Amino acid sequence: MSAVIENHHDDHHHGPAKGITRWLYTTNHKDIGTLYLWFSFAMFLIGGAMAMVIRAELFSPGMQIVEPEFYNQMITLHGLIMIFGGVMPAFVGLANWLVPMMIGAPDMALPRMNNLSFWILPFAFFILLSSLFMEGGAPNFGWTFYAPLSTTYAPPSVTFFIFSVHIMGASSIMGSINVVVTIMNMRAPGVGLMKMPLFVWSWLITAYLLIAVMPVLAGAVTMMLMDIHFGTSFFNAAGGGDPVLFQHIFWFFGHPEVYIMILPAFGIVSHIIETFSRKPLFGYASMVWAMLSIAILSFVVWAHHMFTVGMPLAAEIFFMWATMLIAVPTGVKVFNWVATMFRGSITFETPMLFACAFVVLFTIGGLSGLMLAIVPADFQYHDTYFVVAHFHYVLVPGAIFSIMAAVYYWIPKWSGNMYDERLGKLHFWLSFIGVNVTFFPQHFIGLAGMPRRYPDYALQFADWNMVSSVGAFLFGFSQLLFLFIVVKTVIGGKKATDQVWEGAKGLEWTVASPAPYHTFSTPPKVD
C-alpha cells in the first residue's frame, strides 16, 4: 500500500500496466472508457439477439418459435439490457474518454470510484441474465415492471432483478457524481462554463438528471421488494395503496431517464455537424439553454406515459401542455443543427452520415412523441405499436446512431488508426435502411390498432410485421459489420493525424493520435 505513495511521482509518466490487471485495477479514464464501450457493445449484441427472437416470432401471425412466457421474458430483458446495459454505459464510456480530454483535465476527478462504477455493471448484468435460468424464468413484466405484474404476479427471479437494479443504480450514481465533479472542478484555466464543448455540457446536465432520478428508481424497487416479501401495501389497493402509485414513481424516474439517453447524443451530434460543415456551431448559447430547459421540463411531464390509467382531468391537461412545451427547446436544437449545415462546406464521412440521419430520424421520433402527447389521441395510441415505433425512432436512429457516429468520429483519436471509410459508409446505409424498414411500418400497424407486447396478432397486421422483421434482421446483422470495422480499426489501418478531421476543433484534437495514456497532466492554456 505504501508503495503507491512512494511511487506517485512517476505515476503520471509511465504507460498502462501489463496483462489483465491493467483492466481489472485501472484508474485511467481512457481504460475505463474503453471497458464501458466494449461492455455496452456486448450488451448491445445480447439485447439485439433478443430483439431478433422477438422479430422472428412476429414474422408471421400465430405462435411460431417461442412460448408466450418466454416471449415476455425477451421483451423485458431486451428493454432492460438495451437501456441500462447498452445505451447508458456507452454514453458513460464516451464521457470517460472525452470529458477529461475536452476540458484539459488529467483524468476523472475520482479515478478509483470511476473503476468501481464500471465493474459493478458486469456483475449486475450477470445477475439479471442469470435469471433466465432460474425457476419461473426471467422477469416477464416488461421493462417498465408495472405493479401488480411485477409484485403479485411476478416470478421469483424478481428479487434478483430488484437487487441488480439497485447496484446498477449505485453504479450510475457514482459514475454521474464523478462526471459532475470532473466538470465542475477539473476544467483547465480558461475553460469557462460557456466555453465548454457541448458534449461536456450535455453530460453535466445528464449527470445531474441521473443523480436526481436513479435514487427514485431505487425507492420504487425497494417498495416492490417490501410489497412482495414483507407484507407492505404500497401498490396494493386492498391495503390502502395504489398500483398507479407505482407508475407515478416509476415514470418520475422514467421520463428524465429518457432524456438521459438523448442529451449526450445532442452533444455528440453538435460536434460532428460542426466539424463536417466546417462552420462554427450556430447558436451555442441557445443549445445550452435548450438542454437545460429540456432537463428541467423532464421532471414535470412524467404522467404523459399514463394518460389512460385514470387521472383527474386537470392532471391530464397539465401533463399534455407541459409535454408539448418540450417541443420548443427541441425545435431550437434541430433548427440550430440545420442552420449550422446551411451554407457550410459539407463532406459526408461516416460520422456525418450518422449525424444527419440522427437529425432527420430523431425529428420523426420527436414528432410522433408530440402526437402521443395529445391526451385524446393517446387514448387511441396507448400501448400500441405506434408507441413502439416512437420510442425506437428516438432510441435507435437517435441515441444509438449518435453513439455509432461518436465511435466513427473519435476512434481515430482512440486507436490512432482511421477506420475503413468504404465499410463505414456501407454500415451506415445498411443500418439506415434497416432501421427505417423495421420501425416505420410499426407506425402503420400501431395506428391500425396492433397492441404491443403480444407474441401473436390479428391477420390484417401480417404484411407490415413481415416487412418490419426483415428490416430488423437487416439492421441486426449489419451490426456484426460494425463489430468487424471496429476490430479492424483497432488492429491497424491508415495512421490518423493529430487533428484527424479537417474541421475538428477542441482540446482532444490537439493531443497525439492515439491519445497518450495520460493527457494534460499539467493543464493546457486555453484562451
Added chain:
Amino acid sequence: MSGGNYYVPDQSRFPIFMAFSLFLLVMGASSTINNLDDPTNNSVYILYTGFGCLFLTMFFWFRQVIKEHLAGLDSNQLKQSYVFGMAWFIFSEVMFFAAFFGALFYVRTFAVPWLAGEGAKGGAIEAIELWQGFESTWPVMSTPDQGNEFVLADKSMAWPGWDHALEWLPLWNTIVLLSSSVTVHIAHLGLKNGNRRKFNIFLGITVTLALIFVGLQAAEYYEAYAHYGLTLNSGIYGSTFFMLTGFHGFHVMMGGFMLAVMLARSVFAGHFEDHDHFGFEAASWYWHFVDVVWVMLFLFVYIL
C-alpha cells in the same frame, strides 16, 4: 481550477473487490429473501460474506485515502473534488427519501380518499361497491379490505395530544436529534479554533445522542409491534410509517457510525487540523442531512 499536480492514483484493487463484494451481498440477499420460509437454506452466509468483504474493502480503501492525504498528495483541487462529491451524494440521498415522501403524499392526498369513494375516481369505485365501509382518515387504521389480507393495528404513532406529550417517544427523539445537530456544530467550531478537547467531547456527545436516538427508535418499534399491533402488515399507514422511519433510522446508524469513526480518528490517531478536516465535515454534513429528514418525518409522518 488550479495548475498541475492533481493526484491520479495508480492502479488499485479496491474498486473491483468492492464490486465483487456488492455482487456477493446482493446475490446473498436475493436468495435469502426468496427462501425465507426454507430454514435449510444457507444463502444468508453469502450475504454475510458479501457484507464482511464490503466492510473490509471500505475500511482499507478509506485507510489508503487517509494515508495519501497525510502524505500530502491531495492538492486543494482534489479536496474540492471530495467536497463536490459529498454534496452530490447527499443530493442523491435526498432524492431517495423524496421517493418515499412522494409515496406518502400520494396515498394521503389521492389513493386513500379515492378508495373511500371521494372524488370522481372514488365515485367509480363506489359505483361498483368495491371496498364498502372503508373510511378515509389519516392515520388510516383500517384497510380497504377491512383487514382481510392484512392485520389491522389498534393504535397509530400520531401525536397523542398535549396530555400524553411527555410519554410520546417521537418528541424525545426530535429533541435528541436536534440537539445532536447543535453538538456536532459545537464540535466543528472547537476543531476550527484548534480546541481538540472541545472537539472530542462534543463529538462524543453527538455519537452518544445518535445511540440514544437509535435506542429510542428501537423502543418505539417494539411498542408498535408488541402493543399497538402496528406492523409492516398493517396496510398503507404501517407501510409508509415503517419504511420512512426505518430508512431514516438506518441513515442515522450510518451517520452515527461515520461520526464515531471520526471521533476514533481524532482520539486515537490525532487526525484533523483546524484548517483541514473534510472527512469530519463530510460526516457532519451527512448528520445535518439526516436531521433535516427527521424534521420532515416529524411533521408529515407524526404530527400532521
